[in-house]
Amino acid sequence: xxxxxxxxxxxxxxxxxxxxxxxxxxxxxxxxxxxxxxxxxxxxxxxxxxxxxxxxxxxxxxxxxxxxxxxxxxxxxxxxxxxxxxxxxxxxxxxxxxxxxxxxxxxxxxxxxxxxxxxxxxxxxxxxxxxxxxxxxxxxxxxxxxxxxxxxxxxxxxxxxxxxxxxxxxxxxxxxxxxxxxxxxxxxxxxxxxxxxxxxxxxxxxxxxxxxxxxxxxxxxxxxxxxxxxxxxxxxxxxxxxxxxxxxxxxxxxxxxxxxxxxxxxxxxxxxxxxxxxxxxxxxxxxxxxxxxxxxxxxxxxxxxxxxxxxxxxxxxxxxxxxxxxxxxxxxxxxxxxxxxxxxx
Amino acid sequence: xxxxxxxxxxxxxxxxxxxxxxxxxxxxxxxxxxxxxxxxxxxxxxxxxxxxxxxxxxxxxxxxxxxxxxxxxxxxxxxxxxxxxxxxxxxxxxxxxxxxxxxxxxxxxxxxxxxxxxxxxxxxxxxxxxxxxxxxxxxxxxxxxxxxxxxxxxxxxxxxxxxxxxxxxxxxxxxxxxxxxxxxxxxxxxxxxxxxxxxxxxxxxxxxxxxxxxxxxxxxxxxxxxxxxxxxxxxxxxxxxxxxxxxxxxxxxxxxxxxxxxxxxxxxxxxxxxxxxxxxxxxxxxxxxxxxxxxxxxxxxxxxxxxxxxxxxxxxxxxxxxxxxxxxxxxxxxxxxxxxxxxxxxxxxxxxxxxxxxxxxxxxxxxxxxxxxxxxxxxxxxxxxxxxxxxxxxxxxxxxxxxxxxxxxxxxxxxxxxxxxxxxxxxxxxxxxxxxxxxxxxxxxxxxxxxxxxxxxxxxxxxxx
Numbered sequence: 001x002x003x004x005x006x007x008x009x010x011x012x013x014x015x016x017x018x019x020x021x022x023x024x025x026x027x028x029x030x031x032x033x034x035x036x037x038x039x040x041x042x043x044x045x046x047x048x049x050x051x052x053x054x055x056x057x058x059x060x061x062x063x064x065x066x067x068x069x070x071x072x073x074x075x076x077x078x079x080x081x082x083x084x085x086x087x088x089x090x091x092x093x094x095x096x097x098x099x100x101x102x103x104x105x106x107x108x109x110x111x112x113x114x115x116x117x118x119x120x121x122x123x124x125x126x127x128x129x130x131x132x133x134x135x136x137x138x139x140x141x142x143x144x145x146x147x148x149x150x151x152x153x154x155x156x157x158x159x160x161x162x163x164x165x166x167x168x169x170x171x172x173x174x175x176x177x178x179x180x181x182x183x184x185x186x187x188x189x190x191x192x193x194x195x196x197x198x199x200x201x202x203x204x205x206x207x208x209x210x211x212x213x214x215x216x217x218x219x220x221x222x223x224x225x226x227x228x229x230x231x232x233x234x235x236x237x238x239x240x241x242x243x244x245x246x247x248x249x250x251x252x253x254x255x256x257x258x259x260x261x262x263x264x265x266x267x268x269x270x271x272x273x274x275x276x277x278x279x280x281x282x283x284x285x286x287x288x289x290x291x292x293x294x295x296x297x298x299x300x301x302x303x304x305x306x307x308x309x310x311x312x313x314x315x316x317x318x319x320x321x322x323x324x325x326x327x328x329x330x331x332x333x334x335x336x337x338x339x340x341x342x343x344x345x
Numbered sequence: 346x347x348x349x350x351x352x353x354x355x356x357x358x359x360x361x362x363x364x365x366x367x368x369x370x371x372x373x374x375x376x377x378x379x380x381x382x383x384x385x386x387x388x389x390x391x392x393x394x395x396x397x398x399x400x401x402x403x404x405x406x407x408x409x410x411x412x413x414x415x416x417x418x419x420x421x422x423x424x425x426x427x428x429x430x431x432x433x434x435x436x437x438x439x440x441x442x443x444x445x446x447x448x449x450x451x452x453x454x455x456x457x458x459x460x461x462x463x464x465x466x467x468x469x470x471x472x473x474x475x476x477x478x479x480x481x482x483x484x485x486x487x488x489x490x491x492x493x494x495x496x497x498x499x500x501x502x503x504x505x506x507x508x509x510x511x512x513x514x515x516x517x518x519x520x521x522x523x524x525x526x527x528x529x530x531x532x533x534x535x536x537x538x539x540x541x542x543x544x545x546x547x548x549x550x551x552x553x554x555x556x557x558x559x560x561x562x563x564x565x566x567x568x569x570x571x572x573x574x575x576x577x578x579x580x581x582x583x584x585x586x587x588x589x590x591x592x593x594x595x596x597x598x599x600x601x602x603x604x605x606x607x608x609x610x611x612x613x614x615x616x617x618x619x620x621x622x623x624x625x626x627x628x629x630x631x632x633x634x635x636x637x638x639x640x641x642x643x644x645x646x647x648x649x650x651x652x653x654x655x656x657x658x659x660x661x662x663x664x665x666x667x668x669x670x671x672x673x674x675x676x677x678x679x680x681x682x683x684x685x686x687x688x689x690x691x692x693x694x695x696x697x698x699x700x701x702x703x704x705x706x707x708x709x710x711x712x713x714x715x716x717x718x719x720x721x722x723x724x725x726x727x728x729x730x731x732x733x734x735x736x737x738x739x740x741x742x743x744x745x746x747x748x749x750x751x752x753x754x755x756x757x758x759x760x761x762x763x764x765x766x767x768x769x770x771x772x773x774x775x776x777x778x779x780x781x782x783x784x785x786x787x788x789x790x791x792x793x794x795x796x797x798x799x800x801x802x803x804x805x806x807x808x809x810x
Binding site: 092093094095132133135181234235236237238239240244245248249251252255256258259262263266269270273274275276277278279280282284287288290291294295297298301302304305307308331 | 374375377378381382384385388389391392396431475476477478479480481482483535544594616617619626628630726727728730733736737740743744747748750751767769771774775776777778780781783784787
């Protein structure tokens with residue numbers, strides 16, 4: 001089979017599938033009763049993921065090196081990473097909201113790579129001597145997956161900011177273990193009796209959860225009702241709100257991207273030291289990777305700082321979305337170097 | 346008051362100031378966040394403004410009228426050191442402050458957190474204690490023993506009478522400590538390397554020997570690292586080209602020569618594959634054309650040096666002048682672009698008169714000029730960095746630490762009292778996943794209870810029958 005033809009077919013196909021998937025997720029939010037929509041969305045995401053994996057695999061066969069050396073390949077690798085992180089995050093949290101924010105970005109990147117990039121930038125080109133090393137695979141793939149995870153995490157933080165606009169929020173989840181305790185003012189109530197405190201916790205969120213089933217575990221609650229409903233003041237689990245859920249998924253996904261970014265930067269530093277004897281030279285790409293690292297390190301520290309909790313860390317994470325993009329593509333505008341993918345203006 | 350006691354008073358008050366005023370500020374998380382973001386912001390300036398250019402460059406690109414953003418003229422730029430941001434005193438001061446904050450935090454906050462492991466397992470003996478957990482439940486008619494099999498799969502379970510404590514993912518608590526300590530190690534390694542390391546660059550023609558002399562950058566204690574009693578010979582330098590004419594790889598065949606002229610080491614280096622000898626590393630980084638070997642009519646082989654032309658960054662060209670008359674009254678200029686391609690011949694008026702390839706001959710001014718060989722020179726970067734072992738171990742620990750830090754530390758408490766089973770749990774990071782896990786646990790517990798009750802009812806029924 002003609003590998004080049006297969007690639008051309010696959011890149012357009014992955015764009016089309018991601019576009020459909022985006023529509024599925026968005027319709028799913030607009031019509032929460034159609035519960036098969038998110039399932040279809042997940043399937044679409046998985047198919048897109050496999051399409052891109054095949055595309056990159058075909059390119060690997062064709063060019064003979066790990067396919068993340070030019071802009072086209074790295075954009076598709078990034079899209080693959082975003083779909084993969086999406087599937088992990090969705091599987092861990094059973095939240096249909098993940099797809100609402102990840103699909104537009106994945107779709108946008110694949111559209112740019114498949115439709116906008118000029119043809120000569122899409123074709124495979126031989127590697128320059130400096131990149132001929134096994135470190136290329138190690139360094140670049142880890143960096144790209146970390147970008148994907150950080151982007152998804154930042155997008156979820158933006159979603160959190162949208163959901164909680166105009167509210168005060170206490171964060172759940174950090175290295176020191178904030179959260180996990182009952183809200184102050186939460187009154188343990190007798191079963192079958194609805195207390196006003198529970199309702200005004202978060203009206204919009206409660207509405208979302210009841211009709212949207214934002215997490216699949218809601219069904220489980222019914223089955224764990226205490227065997228003796230007439231008993232006074234039974235303890236029952238206090239569920240996370242939609243905002244808490246979003247915030248925690250965002251934190252966990254960034255928590256996954258941050259170690260990957262650290263490992264990627266270190267792999268790059270070790271490679272640079274092995275290849276030309278300096279593990280840090282303040283080249284623009286290196287510096288922006290460090291800036292990204294610093295911004296997300298600040299985010300992780302802000303979560304455990306008294307007085308900075310609530311929406312502020314999420315704002316930092318949302319800023320991180322821009323920083324990751326500057327680090328990934330913006331640096332190309334600043335100058336040429338080993339890290340440059342080339343550009344078309 | 347004696348001078349001594351005044352001195353010790355001053356010392357004491359300084360120490361008090363350090364402990365009571367300075368350390369709390371230094372270990373304040375908000376300072377750490379501000380420092381992280383400040384380093385990020387100032388680093389950006391160095392990626393936007395071209396670094397390490399000449400003064401005329403900044404004069405041309407950052408004129409005084411109109412100044413960029415109304416203030417950033419070349420004078421302001423140079424006086425702030427924005428042409429070398431990462432080596433300015435204020436950037437280094439920021440890094441030192443960051444290092445101090447990191448060190449203070451590691452010893453005052455992170456390492457003391459290890460005490461957490463020294464304490465005995467906390468069992469909850471009162472049902473009220475379960476009320477503080479968001480995730481807690483009470484279950485009737487379920488013995489504590491039913492809970493254990495579900496927990497044992499993933500948790501470490503401790504029991505004390507009717508109380509149970511289970512935990513999982515303790516490494517998640519150690520992770521951040523490892524991260525902070527390893528970063529100190531990296532900083533120490535970087536400082537040690539800057540003080541004791543050196544970097545040199547040499548451009549050596551194929552076939553020549555050299556000692557490391559052209560030191561570009563060296564720390565104050567770098568002298569012992571610079572090789573004195575051995576030298577290196579470039580046996581051969583060549584370039585492999587791809588079929589389309591692009592460069593595939595640069596190679597230098599190097600020998601390490603001791604004082605007696607004996608070869609002690611031999612290696613072919615290329616980009617990504619350096620030569621190491623006694624802590625000094627030779628990297629393939631650059632190349633050039635050193636000379637040309639020619640033959641005029643039936644002359645012996647003559648070697649003429651080639652000089653690099655100033656092209657203002659428009660490609661790399663080397664040239665030499667070849668006399669074609671014994672009194673040097675006539676000759677041609679020869680220009681080369683690389684080691685294998687076409688060589689261009691120009692006459693004294695600057696007209697292109699012919700082209701020739703290495704190994705071929707051409708007739709100029711009535712003389713047969715044969716190009717025997719274009720002699721390449723290899724550009725080597727030479728470096729010693731005694732800080733590397735520290736930096737690399739720091740890297741290793743840092744990677745380990747960040748991975749450990751992803752793990753969420755989950756804890757579950759249970760108590761059997763007055764015919765009820767109380768269960769509570771919390772985790773420090775993965776709240777969403779833990780909530781699901783906790784609810785699944787309760788569900789499993791309920792199902793097991795139903796099955797057991799069903800079984801016991803059947804058993805009774807069987808007995809009755």
